Amino acid sequence: MDEFAEPSSDSTSVGLDDRQIAERLVYLGFVQQDADVLASLRLWAERNVDCFLQQFYDHQFSHRDFVELVEAAGSDRQRLVETQRSYLLDLFQGMPDARYAQSRQRIGKVHARLRVTPRWYVSSYELYEKYLFPMLRRHLWFRPIKRRRAVAALSKLLNFDKSIVLDQYAEDLAGGATRGLPNEPH
Numbered sequence: 001m002d003e004f005a006e007p008s009s010d011s012t013s014v015g016l017d018d019r020q021i022a023e024r025l026v027y028l029g030f031v032q033q034d035a036d037v038l039a040s041l042r043l044w045a046e047r048n049v050d051c052f053l054q055q056f057y058d059h060q061f062s063h064r065d066f067v068e069l070v071e072a073a074g075s076d077r078q079r080l081v082e083t084q085r086s087y088l089l090d091l092f093q094g095m096p097d098a099r100y101a102q103s104r105q106r107i108g109k110v111h112a113r114l115r116v117t118p119r120w121y122v123s124s125y126e127l128y129e130k131y132l133f134p135m136l137r138r139h140l141w142f143r144p145i146k147r148r149r150a151v152a153a154l155s156k157l158l159n160f161d162k163s164i165v166l167d168q169y170a171e172d173l174a175g176g177a178t179r180g181l182p183n184e185p186h
C-alpha cells in the first residue's frame, strides 16, 4: 500500500498514520527523550524566535530570486514571519503526532505549488544551522550534556520534517502539480 493515502489537490490531504510516523522516528533515532528535551526548551524558543526570524529573513530577502518568488506568490515578509514562527515553535511541542506530520505535508504541498524547488527549500535549513543552532548552543553553554541532546534532537526533528516535506513534493510532482521545471535560484 502507498505510504500516503490518496493525496488530494488541496492542502488538507490525508496524513501519515501513527505507525508510519513512529517508523520514521525510530529510523531517525528520535525517542521520547528527544521530544522531552525540545519541549523543555519551548519557553526559550518563544523568547528567541523573533531574533532568529529577523536573521533568517534578512538573509532570504537579500536574494533577488527569493523576493521575486514571494511577490509572485502575493505574500510578504510579515506573512512569512508568521508562518515560520508557528513552524519553529511546533518543533518544541513534544512528540510529533498526526497533526504535526500533516502540517509538514501541507508545507510540501504549498511550496511545490509555489514552485520553490526541493533544493531551494532544503538549502534554507542551512539558515537554521547558521543562526538557530548557535543561539541554542549559547543558551546551553554551561549545560554540555543537555546541549548535546538538544542539538541532536533538533537536528533529527528537522530531518524528519524534511523527509515528509520532500515526500510530499515527490507526490505532487508525480501528480503533475508542478508541471515543467520549477524555478531555481541563480
Ligand code: HEM
Binding pocket: 065, 066, 069, 070, 073, 074, 075, 076, 079, 080, 083, 084, 087, 106, 107, 110, 111, 114, 116, 120, 121, 122, 124, 125
Ligand atoms: C526552512 C525552509 C522553509 C520552511 C520551514 C518554510 C515554512 C513555510 C510555512 C510553514 C508556510 C505556510 C504554509 C501553509 O500555508 O500552511 C510557508 C509558506 C510560504 N513559503 Fe516557506 N518555508 C521555507 C522555505 C521557503 C523558501 C526557500 C521560499 C521561497 C523561495 C518560501 C516561500 C514561501 C511562500 C511564498 C509562502 C506563502 C506564504 C503566504 O501564504 O503568504 N519558503 N513556508
